Each structure stands twice: as C-alpha cells, then as structure tokens.
Amino acid sequence: MSEIEDLKNQIIQIDTLLAEEKDDVARRDLEQTKPDLLELVELMEEDEESQEGTSENAKEEKEAVEERIEDDNSTDTLLGSRCMAPFDSDRSLPLHTAIIMDIESSSRVRVLFSHPTCPAMKPCSHFLASTCRYNENCRFSHGYSVELERIEDYQEPDFMSIVEQGLVLVKGSSELWEIGRISAIDGQNVAVKLLKSGSEVSSKRKDLVPLGEIEEKEKKTNRGKS
Template sequence: MKEMAKSGAFKDKNDSKDKSENSSQNENNEDSDIEDELATLLGMRCAVYHTHTWGGQPSLHNAMVSSAVPRQDDDQFTDLQVRVLFTHPTHQEMLPCPFFLNGECKFSDEQCRYSHGAVVQLSNLKEAIEPNYANIKIGSRILLKLKPPDDEDMSVVKKSTEKYHLWHRGVVKGVDVEKKSCVAKLEQNIKTGDKRKSAS
C-alpha cells in the first residue's frame, strides 16, 4: 500500500488529512507572521498623501500608523492596508477624533467632523518629513502652532479650541539664531497684492 501511495496509485486518507492539516498550519503561520510584522509598524512615523474634502491636489503630510486594517478573505493578494493619524493636521478633517481614540465615538468615519484615521495602502507609506531648522531664514514657509490662552482647557479637541490643535502655514519674518527662535506671520494674513481690475 505504501508503495502504491508513493506512486500515486493509492491515496491514504490519513496522508491527505495530514497534508491538509499541514497546509492549514502553514497558512496560519503565514497569517501570524504578517500580523506580527504589521504589529511592528504600529506607532511608526511616516508620510502619506492626503486630498482635502473640497478637492485640490494631494499633498504630503506626516502621520503615524495607528492600526492595521484586517484583511478580508477575498483580498489576500491585494496590498495590505493600515490606518494612519496625521501628526501635523492642518485642517479640521485631519484632527484625530479623541472619542474615536477612546473607542467612544458615536459617529461613523464619514459622519464625524474629526478624523478616525486615513486608510492607506502599506506600499503608499513614505518616509516621514523631518524638519530642517538649519535652513530657516526670512521668507521661509513653515508650519506653526498658535499658543492657546493659559486658562484654555486643551485636553479635548472642540470647536472653540480647534485652531490651537491645528498647524497653520506661516512665513518667517525674523530669525534670532542665538535664542533659536523666529518671528512668523500667518499665511492667511499675507497680502497677495492689488486686485486686478477687470477690463470693461
């Protein structure tokens, strides 16, 4: 019988059972290896492209991997996905939702005014953009945060404190090398020049 089984003329039920058990064990091992590898990504700093809700060109923003998106059975050959949170949110839609982070948000990803994280393909993660303070000079465009009033409760993001949690675009107006500080003006307040007169 063993000789027949070796030649393929006879299949032993136990052999096929062992093979199926081995293949399922291999699949389980592969899945656990992938899960272990994904677990090492949690907290990793990266950069991802983000398109704002109103449209426009995608722009690169620093983010952090917060979780791995579970794979469905039918997408085993597609790219793995992760959920990222923006570390320097510039708009309300990018601000991490504090209730979601605590598992208490009653809104869906689409309905919440804040971010539950952007789902990104693993292959689309870029290296985090490191700031280069040595290159800061007058006229440099930077991201800055507004200093909240001392009596403002900043523990939870709310509409009244959003501007203090967001990063704003600004232009450097002065640099003090000794104090390692600079003076910047918010970009929104920069005059863009005279309005063009329409020809009549």
C-alpha cells in the same frame, strides 16, 4: 476547530508572545516550545495524509500558516509607529506626519495625524477618550484609512533649516497647523507669513516645524514638469 488548527494557532501565539517577551528565561521556554509544536503538527499532518491522501491540501495549509506568521511579524512593528502619510482632501503637503493607530489588513492601515492642517485631519479628542457619539458623521478624525504602500518612513524635521524664506508649519487658531514662509528671525522669535491668508504671525522657533525637505522635493517635481 481541529486539533491541528488549534496547534497552529498556538504556534502563531508563541510568535506574538516572543515578540513581546522581555524575560530571558520565559523567552527560552517559548523558543523551545515552538519547534516541538511544529514537529507535532508535521507528524499529525503526515498521519492525516496517509489516512486521506490529501498531501497537497496539507502542504498548502502549512504554507498559509507560515505566511500568516510572517504577516504577523511585519505588522507588529508598525502599530504605534510614526510615519509620513498622505491626506487626499488636503494636498497642500504631499505627506503629513502621522502615527499608525490600527492595522486594518495586510495592505491598509489607519493613521492619526500629529500636525493636522484641516479639521478633518484633527484627531477627535472625544474618540480618543472613547466618548464620541458621532461615528462616521464626526467632523474630526477617528483615524484615516490609507493604503500601506502609500505610507513612507517618518522624517525627523531638520531644525537647521529654519532660515529666512524657509517654509514651515506654524500652529494657528483651533489647534490647526498652517503653511507659512519665514519673513524674519530674531533669536528665538520668528515672523512667519501664512501662505493662504498672506497675514504675518509671530511664533517661537521651537513651535515651528520646518518643511525644508518637502520644499526641495516640490521644486524638483515642478522642474520635472516644466
């Protein structure tokens, strides 16, 4: 690696450190170091240009580094954040709540679903403990890869929308969530009729996830189609 590349990498590392550093004194040190390094890189590049006459290359390279720095900043905040993500094998809901567990590239992320509606969405507990031996053959999720542009902002469920006839997610057997419609509410106790099986289950108000917004969205799309 050339000296210039080395310096450029240091600049990128400083940006990463700056994003994490909480201590004011350490931050100030880093903030002062960055322009010094940038200046040094510029000087060295100018020097190289005059030697080789490759001003275009140097300029492109500098732009590439600047882009990399920007990319780093934008993906840093995504990691570990909650979001809404699609799951193509189960379209009973357009979007499911998820957590971004990995940034695969500038356009793809890997997510874990927090309210899985089928086994393939359920985070593999052995994988989370780094002890799963099934890898790609595991029937549970080791993270679902999805295009970044299909990820939407996390929507806090609106618990005011737990009303009779409202759609909700209710936790069923084997830790999976099912979609149901509220048939009756009695204080904290709620009766929910599961859409798939038609059977009625009883649940506590606090164990339900209201789907109010999604239902309205669906109504709108259906109206648009007909």
